Amino acid sequence: MRTWTILDYNQWDQRTKGQCRSRRSLVSVVVVIVIGVMILAATTGTRSRYVSSSPSINPLNTRFAWDTGNSLQDERHRGTKKLPRALIIGAKKSGTRALLEFIRVHPNVRAAGHEIHYFDKNYWRGPEWYRNMMPTSIHGQITIEKTPSYLVTLNAPERVHRLDKNMKLIVVLKDPVERAISDYIQSREKHRDKRSFEDSVFIDVGKLKINDTKPCIVIGKYSDHLKRWLQYFPREQFCFISGENLAKNPASELEKLQEFLNIRTVITEEHFYYNSTKRFPCLKKREASGVPHCLGETKGRVHPTVLKSVKKALYDYYKPYNEELYQMVGIDFGWERTRPISKANQIY
Structure with missing residues (x-):
């Protein structure tokens, strides 16, 4: 032990x-x-x-x-980002920005705030990148994107069809002569070009020979561009908006667009007031705000004075394209009715 x-x-x-x-x-x-x-x-x-x-x-x-x-x-209710189901494809300087600002007031519409340029400049980035550029939306809302250069981009129709063959296409069209002048003003300010409008669009001003390779002239040949789009999409998937009527009576054009998008009519004449300074309608209430809203300072620029002979030459140039357009879309925009008659060198 x-x-x-x-x-x-x-x-x-x-x-x-x-x-x-x-x-x-x-x-x-x-x-x-x-x-x-x-x-x-x-x-x-x-x-x-x-x-x-x-x-x-x-x-x-x-x-x-x-x-x-x-x-x-x-x-x-923050929703998710979705690919657009409707595109505003053009035309440049015809009122596409105004139309986007007006339609996005609708509670069932969500829109990208800037031009994405997916189907022309950024197509290589892929559809997932495109989707991520969209705003969030909830059930019952439709997403819209606006890039006016899509109208004149050669392979844009095929690319859009490949993404969504049921895409709704919105086209704002304005008198091609007035549109060319607006385009010239924007380009002159952007590039500080001091040339006159006549020198910009004519090869020979004296002979009134038009330079039909200039972008501001090419864009106005609407029928040529729409032929490519109509090869991929039926007429019923297009909504054509008059740029002139959008400035004079925006409520009527917005009523047509809301019906086309299959959304209830919310935007009416009560949403607009005419701004005499800008000479363009403005919104009484901006999206998600009670504050009145007009387009930026770059919108509603004053056009330069142009000789009647110059305008007449341009209307004559666009006449066959306009007539073809009226037949294609079933709408007579009546641009020829503003065509000057006199050939004299008078200010118009």
């Missing part, structure tokens, strides 16, 4: 105390873990009560209001 010494008792006592301390530490750790799990469970339950009323939201994928600063109501 072993005889215990004082040294043995001291060693045994130290081991026992160490084991007790280890057990106490282990118990403390377990208690902390249990408390943490209980707190986490309680927090998760609280969050679930806030979001469970919206069946379309997955709590595991939701960023909560206290993380973003938005209200819970905004988080439930």
